[in-house]
Amino acid sequence: MRNVASTAVDRGGYPDTPTPWEREGWRSAALGWVEDGLTAHGLRVSGALRVRLRPWSVLVRVPVADHGAATGRGAVWFKANPPSSAFEGALTAALAHWAPRHVLAPLAVDAGRGWSLLPDGGALFRDVLQRQPVGPEVWEDLLRQYAGLQRELVPRVRELERLGVPSARTAELPYVFEESVAGSPALRPEERARLTALRPRLEDWCGELAALGVPDSLDHVDLHDGQLFNPAPGRFTFFDWGDAAVSHPFCSLRVPARRASDRYGPDVLPRLRDAYLEPWTGAGRTAAELRRAVRLAWRLSALGRARAWGGLFPSAAATAPLTAQSARSLLELAEEPPL
Structure with missing residues (x-):
């Protein structure tokens, strides 16, 4: 060959x-x-x-x-x-x-x-979406399965980190934020100032999210319809873990929920959130607390996306469109979550 x-x-x-x-x-x-x-x-x-x-x-x-x-x-x-x-x-x-x-x-x-x-993993979910009608209930099923995987991995977080998976645990996110802002060449001075002023609120979000008690796990960071296989009805296989981090698991919801919202409209978001949360119920946490955790993690997930845009071959590290993407992700921290 x-x-x-x-x-x-x-x-x-x-x-x-x-x-x-x-x-x-x-x-x-x-x-x-x-x-x-x-x-x-x-x-x-x-x-x-x-x-x-x-x-x-x-x-x-x-x-x-x-x-x-x-x-x-x-x-x-x-x-x-x-x-x-x-x-x-x-x-x-x-x-x-x-x-x-x-x-x-x-x-x-x-x-x-x-x-x-x-x-080969079979049919990409993206290809399935293109060739046949797929309702929101299918997205609910894949999110339940993915959340189940994350729950299984909670006891493995130290092993994940020993494998080299980056650590961005909930308590560490303010430091991830500082490093990301300091290392972003594409931020304009006024954008950098706006983000710096946001840090006290970010510390509060991280503290509240940690206090809600959902343990850190594996965050895929970029779980869209081109990153999972759907080889048979009701069966999903998750892949492409190069952007992954050990972080708050709920940070994973933002990307697939946005893709589904683009397809079906924003009214689908609450049902997708609740389907994702089903495997996380119990352990004394109320539905209101879990939903609050989703809202906080939705906003903080922008940090994972910003970091992922820096995961390039050394010769490509200064690629302007990608540094701009990272900066845009950081600025999403200031956006209100849609649910």
Whole structure:
């Protein structure tokens, strides 16, 4: 496979941003590693590669077939993360061990180099949405399942951090805020001043959220309809954990709820919130307290999104559109939550 000639490359909106793929030695080593991983599973390459290059990842679709089989063709996916999210492979492998029904089990992982080899997960939820009618109740189901995964992972937070997952625990969010504001080159002086003035309120939000007693867990940070598979009705598989952090779990709700609201209108938000909260009921917390926690975490989730836009390959770290996205996320802290 090292000599595959017919490779389609998609650079999206970043045609001039360099990635490791441009380096012949890196590319040869990566494709050799993929080939070795396929061989270990009795697979072989059966067609041209499709490469997707972004400032935050290298993704290669590798069509495969079983050795000696005339049928059974499919695909596997190679992913390379930048150093800031190199934990993703090890995290994915750990999740497959701890909660196999919710995630993909990697075929191979090189944690040191930030490389993963993953099986195909079936239909993307985004593709399902495009080809058939899907009601809000399906989003309710996926949010219940995701919240269930987060609850299962509460006892694992120290293990998650040992895997390299960034720590942004509820009590630490004021410091995450300070670092994010100080490190954002795209903020205008008046925006920086506005955010600095917001810090006392942010401390109050974090203190109140922590006092409500929902423990920190794994926050996906970017759980939209292109980050989960829907291979069968009622079944969802969550993937693409490169932006993840150990933080307040309710910070995860904002992204999928916004996507559903764009599709069905804002009136869908309360039912999605309540579906997400179902696995979190009990432990002496009232429905009103949980809903208050959602409102606080919704606002604070902007910090996770701001941090995620900085998770780039070193050569892409100063990409202007991405630093601007990070700044916009920080400014969302001042917005009132819609529920």
